[in-house]
Each structure stands twice: as structure tokens, then as C-alpha cells.
Amino acid sequence: MSITRERSKVVFERLDRDLVKLSSKAVPENVHRFRTSTRRVQTLLQELSPQRKQKKLLKLLGRLRKRAGKVRDLDVQLAALRSLRFPQEPRRKTQLMHRLIELRGEQEKKLGKALDKATVREVRKKLKRAGKETDAEATRDPLAVARRMLQQIEAADATVTEAVLHQYRIFGKRARYAAEFAAKSPEASHFISELKRMQDALGDWRDWLTLTQSASELLGDVRESPLVAELHNVTGAKFRHAVTVLSHLRTKLGASAENKGQAPARAAKSAQTAVSAA
Numbered sequence: 001m002s003i004t005r006e007r008s009k010v011v012f013e014r015l016d017r018d019l020v021k022l023s024s025k026a027v028p029e030n031v032h033r034f035r036t037s038t039r040r041v042q043t044l045l046q047e048l049s050p051q052r053k054q055k056k057l058l059k060l061l062g063r064l065r066k067r068a069g070k071v072r073d074l075d076v077q078l079a080a081l082r083s084l085r086f087p088q089e090p091r092r093k094t095q096l097m098h099r100l101i102e103l104r105g106e107q108e109k110k111l112g113k114a115l116d117k118a119t120v121r122e123v124r125k126k127l128k129r130a131g132k133e134t135d136a137e138a139t140r141d142p143l144a145v146a147r148r149m150l151q152q153i154e155a156a157d158a159t160v161t162e163a164v165l166h167q168y169r170i171f172g173k174r175a176r177y178a179a180e181f182a183a184k185s186p187e188a189s190h191f192i193s194e195l196k197r198m199q200d201a202l203g204d205w206r207d208w209l210t211l212t213q214s215a216s217e218l219l220g221d222v223r224e225s226p227l228v229a230e231l232h233n234v235t236g237a238k239f240r241h242a243v244t245v246l247s248h249l250r251t252k253l254g255a256s257a258e259n260k261g262q263a264p265a266r267a268a269k270s271a272q273t274a275v276s277a278a
Contacts, residue, residue, distance in 0.1 A: 007181055008139075012131035016124055022068065023115040026108045028075040031068050038065045043177040046129065047149075049102045049139040057126040067107075067114045072103040075213060076207040084234070096215055096227070115132045116125040141180035143191065146175040150253060160243045161247070162209075168246055194249055201245040205238040233251075 011172040015037040018256045022034040038061050078100050086093065153167050178196040212231040222229040 001023075004160065008134055011037070011044060011129055012127050012134075015041050016127050019123060019127075022111075023120045026068075026071060028072075028079075029072050031075060035065055035068050035072055038068075038134075039173060040180070041127070043137075043174055044134065044181065045078055045144050047140070047174065047178055048142060049134055050180060050257060053133070054126075054130050057130055058124070059125070060123050062118075064114060064123070066154075067111050070107045071101055071104060071111055073210060077211040078104065080207050080211045083229070086227060086230050088230075089166040089225065092219055092225060092227050096218055099221065100214065111112060112115065139181070142180075143179050143188060146179040146182075146191070146195075147253070149175040160246060162239070165202055165205065165239070165242055165246065168198065169206060171198045172202065172206045198245055198249050201238075201242045205235070208235040208238045211235075226239055 015034075018030070018037045020035040022030045024030075042058060042061060042065075045058060078097070080092070081097055081100065084093070097228050150168075150173050153164070153171055170219060174194055176199060179188060179192050179195065208231070212228070212235045215225070215228050219225040219228050222232055
């Protein structure tokens with residue numbers, strides 16, 4: 001089932017607005033919205049309605065999304081650190097906070113340079129053209145594409161490692177954005193809800209893991225800093241929760257595939273390619 005013309009049009013218009021807002025002010029909300037909107041347009045043009053003539057636009061968007069991602073990574077680390085209730089080593093927590101803020105400022109400057117007037121103007125022009133040229137009626141079935149993305153990772157009996165979680169985090173985002181193009185139905189709503197639950201759990205784990213790595217680089221390992229030790233503990237708990245949520249989803253996906261006479265396909269090479277490009 002193809003997506004609606006109106007749904008296709010909206011994602012281009014939304015990205016255009018988010019690009020303008022981000023180029024004006026790189027506050028956390030604008031950074032996050034730009035990355036999300038970019039992902040939706042990329043999913044539409046790469047997965048649902050592949051078009052070779054949009055390669056230049058996709059390349060531009062990919063470069064800007066990655067640059068914005070460096071700012072976003074620091075935003076989520078700062079949010080996680082602020083939420084941590086740990087009375088020990090307040091000086092080191094403040095030291096880490098200041099360092100993250102400093103790094104955030106550096107990355108924001110680089111993002112600002114990438115979003116110069118000429119680039120913003122070029123991206124907006126290409127977005128407008130892509131919105132007109134994209135044939136919504138010729139798109140692939142969003143739900144089928146989303147399910148196939150998840151089947152590209154590892155079989156349901158594979159051990160869940162950090163690498164597997166990372167693959168599901170990347171593919172889960174893309175699958176969710178693809179599924180959101182589907183016509184409203186109980187099946188689509190349930191599938192999207194499950195993907196969002198997985199995405200939230202895996203994203204939360206990844207945020208704390210990144211914060212822990214940043215703290216270790218600045219403050220030393222667990223033997224040198226109780227704060228780093230506590231961050232390792234929190235990250236471990238987030239990992240276990242993510243594994244539980246993912247196992248729940250994989251069980252559901254496996255049952256669904258079995259009911260339809262399908263089997264999850266192994267495509268480790270494709271998964272690794274997607275992770276490298278993320």
C-alpha cells in the first residue's frame with residue numbers, strides 16, 4: 001500500500017521549517033527536530049521511494065545530520081548527567097558538566113559553519129524540488145519495508161550483545177520512520193508503538209553509555225572515581241532493561257513472521273553497512 005501524497009508533502013515541508021529554525025538557533029529542541037525530520041525524508045527517499053536523482057540532496061542531508069548529531073550526543077549526555085542523583089564527588093560532577101558544556105559549544109560552532117546561508121539555501125531548493133518530484137503513489141508498502149529492515153539484523157536466537165543492540169537501535173529508528181508513513185490501522189499503530197518502546201530503551205542505554213565513556217576519559221576508570229563507577233552501574237542497568245525490551249519485541253516479530261510463513265533473514269553485512277553509515 002503506497003503512502004498518501006499529503007503525507008509525503010508534509011515531511012519535506014517540516015524538514016524545511018526545522019532547517020530554518022536550526023540555522024537560526026541551535027538549541028537542543030531544534031537540533032533534535034532537525035535530525036528526526038532529516039531521518040524521515042531520508043527514509044522516504046532511500047527506502048520507500050528510491051530515486052537516483054536525489055543523491056545530492058541525500059548527501060547534503062547526511063552530512064548535516066551527522067554534524068547535528070555531535071551536538072545532540074552532548075545534549076543527551078548533559079541531560080543524563082543532570083538527572084543523576086549522586087552526592088559523592090560533587091566537584092568531579094561539576095567538572096564533567098563544564099567539560100561537556102565546553103564540548104557542546106565547540107560542536108555548535110562547527111554546526112553553525114556547516115549551516116551557512118549558501119548551504120541552507122541549496123538544501124531548501126532541493127527539498128522543494130524533491131517534494132514535487134516524489135511520486136507517492138509509486139512508493140513501497142511502509143509496513144512491509146519496516147518489517148524487512150528488522151529482519152536484516154540477526155536471527156532471533158542470536159546472543160544480544162552491545163553490537164546487536166546498536167544495530168537494532170539504528171534499524172529500529174529507520175523502521176519506525178518507515179512504518180509511520182503507513183495508513184492508520186490497528187496493526188500499524190501497534191507496530192509503531194512497539195518500535196518506539198524499543199527505540200526509547202535502546203536510546204536511553206546508548207546515552208548513558210556515551211556519558212560513561214566521556215566520564216572515563218576525563219576522570220579515569222572505576223578505581224579512580226566513584227562517579228565513574230556509579231555511571232557504569234547505571235549503564236549496566238540500562239543495558240539489561242534494553243535487552244529485556246528487545247527480547248520482547250523479537251519474540252513478537254518471530255511469532256508474526258511464523259504466522260505469515262516467513263523467517264527472519266540473516267544479513268549481517270547489510271546491518272554492518274547501516275551501522276557504519278549512521
